[in-house]
Amino acid sequence: MMNMRGLYLHIPFCEHKCIYCDFYSIEQTDGIQSFVDNLRKEITMAAETIDEGLPFTSVFLGGGTPSLLTPAQLDDIVNMLHRSLFIAPDVEFTVETNPGTVDIEKLKAYKSIGVNRLSLGVQSFVSDDLEFLTRIHSVEDAERCYHNSRIAGFDNINIDLMFSLPSHNREQWFYNLRRTMELAPDHISAYSLTYEKGTPLHTMLQRNEVKPIDEELDAELYELTIDTLEAVGYSQYEISNYAKDGKECLHNRTYWEYYDYIGLGPSAHSFIEGKRYWNVKNLESYNRKIWGGVMPVAGEEKLTNDQRAEEEIFLGLRTKGVDLEKIKNFYNLDLLHRKTEEISSFSERGFLIIDNGILRLTKSGKAYADWIASELM
Ligand code: SF4
Structure with missing residues (x-):
């Protein structure tokens, strides 16, 4: 069996906080450069504690919105990774990309820096859905981003979709699946909308301003997703993830198949030899710790x-x-x-x-x- 090891970098900035999102990110973009400087320091600090023998087989930039990084900032991070860590020559290198934040020049620059997989946060091909979710991009932005990614040379693209929105029924969801299949991405992640505590969407739920669809319809839409995607050659290799042959996400498999991974950046989690530890979930505390020369770890547990x-x-x-x-x-x-x-x-x-x-x-x-x-x- 192939030995895998993953590296996750959390980029905690978004232009706008979507109503359903409970990932750690802040609605601000002016601290990105000082964060990048600190992330580079964290990479060098982490390198001193990491077993050098095993290469990182995947690098995943998530967030937040990593595609807010300029090519120069991404290049600086990647240079530091190669200088400090053993990155496999055939590494899978993914950047989560918000379609509202990239043009073709940026995509080409990302490709030339070594990114070889994009995960596009499309969510829906229906304008009303995007408006409800408060996404910053339009349907046209998403399609343009997909086509530009292909032109830039990406042959491994994921599209993220979301179903069971309050307005969804079979026809509407099938329309989204059909539009996605027309684009023929290599990988599709389809998640049912959840109402996470602490999000504006959860507050709307408590105030009865939004009504979730019932459980039976949610299950029906889920089964429709499996049947539709499997019929056109996507295999479901995890509950919410579907891939064409050979395009399963290596980084996700690292998590799901219980391999070690390191997470850097605020709120990122690591798992090494049965020990889990996690970074502070606050950018200011993160910056202060790095400036003070200490790892920004908030806690750890040894799993029984x-x-x-x-x-x-x-x-x-x-x-x-x-x-x-x-x-x-x-x-x-x-x-x-x-x-x-x-x-x-x-x-x-x-x-x-x-x-x-x-x-x-x-x-x-x-x-x-x-x-x-x-x-x-
Ligand atoms: S862009 Fe992504 S990370 Fe940022 S708020 Fe929206 S869902 Fe969350």
């Missing part, structure tokens, strides 16, 4: 045997299934024995199957993955 087993079950259900024998041997956990009732009940309802010792969600079970996983943990 049970926690690791639970994570593997959770991640396994979302991806290739849970290898019951491995869980038993590795974590001394006989899941079939421990959760007999739950497993039989979900199997009778058609949500779970056991196939050659692998416990898997069925298509209808995938719509309830989080609930099923929590019952099994």
Whole structure:
């Protein structure tokens, strides 16, 4: 099996905070240069603590809006990465890109710096949806961005989509899927809208200003996504992710298959040899720590045997299934024995199957993955 190791860089700036977003980012762009200087320092500081033997097989710039970086700023970061860390020659290098922040010149410059995968935050091909989500870009911006990315030479492009908006029904969501398929991206991530605490959308929910669609329709739209995308050659390799042959996101697989990863930048998480640690979730504190010459780590935990087993079950259900024998041997956990009732009940309802010792969600079970996983943990 290929040995993977991921590097995540969190760029915490957005031109505008979307109503549903609970990622750490600030609605401001004038601190980007000093942040880039500090991120470069954090890279050198982290390099002193990292085992040099294993290359980073993926680099992922997320946020926030990493595509707010100028090519010169991105180039500075990339130079520092190559100077300080062992980056694999065939690294998968992704930048999350907001279609409202790039033109063809910037895309070409990103490509020449070494970026070889773009994840475009399109969300919808319906103007009313974009307005509801308070995205800064239009449908035309998204399409232009996609075509410009191809012209700039990107042959690995993801499109992010969001379904189960309050106005969605089967036809509207299928329209979005059809427009996406016409563009034929290499990878599609499709997430159901969630109402996260602390977001303006959650406040709207509490004030009854917005009504979520019901659970059955959400499950129906989810199954429609699977059927539609699989019919045209995308395989679902994680609960919300679909890829053409050979275009699975390596970086995501690092998380889902339980490999080590390092996260730099405010709020970024790292996972090394069973230890998880995370950076401060505040740009000012982050800057102060780096200026003071200390790593901006806010906390850490060493996962117990049970926690690791639970994570593997959770991640396994979302991806290739849970290898019951491995869980038993590795974590001394006989899941079939421990959760007999739950497993039989979900199997009778058609949500779970056991196939050659692998416990898997069925298509209808995938719509309830989080609930099923929590019952099994
Ligand atoms: S652009 Fe992305 S990171 Fe920024 S607020 Fe919107 S969803 Fe969140």
